[in-house]
Amino acid sequence: MxxxxxxxxxxxxxxxxxxxxxxxxxxxxxxxxxxxxxEVRGAVWNQGDGRAAATWNSQKFAGFYYDLKNNLTTEQLTFLLIPPGQI
Known part of the structure; x- marks a missing residue:
């Protein structure tokens, strides 16, 4: 390579x-x-594994910006599972 x-x-x-x-x-x-x-797919989040949050960045979802030459990523998406009535 x-x-x-x-x-x-x-x-x-x-x-x-x-x-x-x-x-x-x-x-x-x-x-x-x-x-x-x-279709562009990313990593799957499985709530059954006990995690209350899921985060995707360019290493987990190809739709986010990544500069290979400079190893630079600028986007991230985080979901937080909040139980009903706790907002």
Missing amino acids: SSNSDVTLMGNLKFRIADNSSFLRFYPYVEYTAPGTY
Whole structure:
């Protein structure tokens, strides 16, 4: 894997590799070039595991901004489960 490159794994599934000589950083992505509606999914939150909050950022949801070259993320969404009558 070369820095600052895209590597095709199969079909339209690819890896984007950061331009960084210090360490290897990459993420998988799918490239669509035809117009249409596409579903972008993130991590699933399961309330049954005892957590009362869920947080998504660019590492958990591809719809949020992430600058691979500078390892910069700027967006986060947090949900807090509040029991009825406690607001």
